[in-house]
Amino acid sequence: MDNLLLLVHRIPYPPNKGDKIRSYHLLKHLAQHYRVHLATFVDDEDDWQHVPRLEAMAASCHFAPLNTKMARVRSLGALLGNRSLSLDYYRDAGLRQWVGDTVRREGITRIVVFSSAMAQYAEPYPDARRVIDFVDVDSDKWRQYAEKKSWPMSMLYAHEARQLLAYERRVALACDAALFVSAPEAELFRALAPESAARIGHFSNGVDTAYFSPEGAYPDPYAAGVQALVFTGAMDYWPNIDAVTWFAEEVLPAVRARHPQAVFYIVGARPASEVQQLAGLPGVVVTGTVPDVRPYVAHAALCVAPLRIARGIQNKVLEAMAMARTVVVSPQALEGIEAKAGRELLLAADAPAFIAAVNQALAAPDDAMGLAARATVEQLYGWNSHLSRVCTLLEADRPVRKEA
Structure with a gap:
């Protein structure tokens, strides 16, 4: 060689x-x-x-x-x-x-x-x-x-x-x-x-589709009855900090008004002080480093990627799709990903649209969307x-x- x-x-x-x-x-x-x-x-x-x-x-x-x-x-x-x-x-x-x-x-x-x-x-x-x-x-x-x-x-x-x-x-x-x-x-x-x-x-x-598989036996990290909304990523990275802060302050309160069991889980290493402060808000949990993000994704009611600043392809979106979860994404988080909004994921451009998409997905879960997302990743992202x-x-x- x-x-x-x-x-x-x-x-x-x-x-x-x-x-x-x-x-x-x-x-x-x-x-x-x-x-x-x-x-x-x-x-x-x-x-x-x-x-x-x-x-x-x-x-x-x-x-x-x-x-x-x-x-x-x-x-x-x-x-x-x-x-x-x-x-x-x-x-x-x-x-x-x-x-x-x-x-x-x-x-x-x-x-x-x-x-x-x-x-x-x-x-x-x-x-x-x-x-x-x-x-x-x-x-x-x-x-x-x-x-x-x-x-x-x-x-x-x-x-x-x-x-x-x-x-x-x-x-x-x-x-x-x-x-x-x-x-x-x-x-x-x-x-x-x-x-x-x-x-x-x-x-x-x-995406390593064998690793990020919906078929794994993952322990449930959530309490009974919780509707978990999950964001994953390095939490000392400013676009991620901006995204979770915006979601926790502008979207989550309206979602919880209709779905009081909804809890926003921020899953990722090295949470900045701004992220740690969000844990003081009703319905927000900041996990810090976890040994494996897959249980949090596998048992989530919904994954969210409300990025307002982004470049390139978001692995967090592809990984959630690979695990057959419904994902609500911003246009910035969708950039570069070949997925059709309304079929393989949900697209929301502002706070009212995010609120509506999350409320709808919690009220009427669509397993077919997660399966379509998994199929797209298997076909296009080896x-x-x-x-x-x-x-x-x-x-x-x-x-x-x-x-x-």
Whole structure:
């Protein structure tokens, strides 16, 4: 097997955890075709337990510890230098040295980059074939943050949107292929970076349908009689914080007025202080970290994804669909997912629409919708069929082109 370098911003394990799902399956797929040398950061002490599993999958690994508080402070220096905060946040001399040593020792000629911030470690090697999986247009996410926040955070986020977009454009032009999580995400970046249009493509997320199966024997985490409305996700992530806060304050009271047994469960690790405060509201439960989200999804009356800021494909929606649950989604949460509103899920664009959709679904549960959702995921969201595109691009002949 040929050698390949894989650069990932967060340790790609466990395989069914939020933003690690895509990177894990990417690693797993690449390891079937190459001797993979993995460089990644560990930003959660809990994640060190997963190191042996990843070492078994890869030919060699480098795990760089990342102190998130120190990284935030360090990244502020980017403001003075007109650089992207994200690049400074993930800047590490030890990781850079390991990458250089590995490229030389192993004769690396193929590099896969996962997320824009890791591209800085592939820049010194223009002779290698380089494919970047941006996943989302992160710069546009920062732009949305700037629009939602007040000064001075709006200024900070606007700075990051500008600087990161400039870097994304530079990276896309230098790499042999730039991939995103969905066709709409790729189309957005083509509009922002027309000079790289020919290199831009996408591959969708998939779902492990054997793991996220409605047939499992999951213990019921809810009290008898509760109609659980469930949101899953990392709860220190601002779009998720915004979504659950909005739902708890603007939607849930009206739902509980008609369905007093309805309880909103916010299921996810590292709940921010704003999320923890929501537990003081009637009918809101904040679980924090749970060993397995599947019982919460399997026994939910309804899953909700009321995201108002989103980029790419929402794994939480696909996983709930795979478990044959009815899901109520915002237009932002539906973006990039091939599902028909009214058949495989419910779509609601504002608070009155969410209230109406949730009330209707609680009053008249529709098992057929969950079954249709499961069938769609089985048909369209298998990992291997999507990931084969990455290997195709890695093996394609490099076109003759001007230097970026």
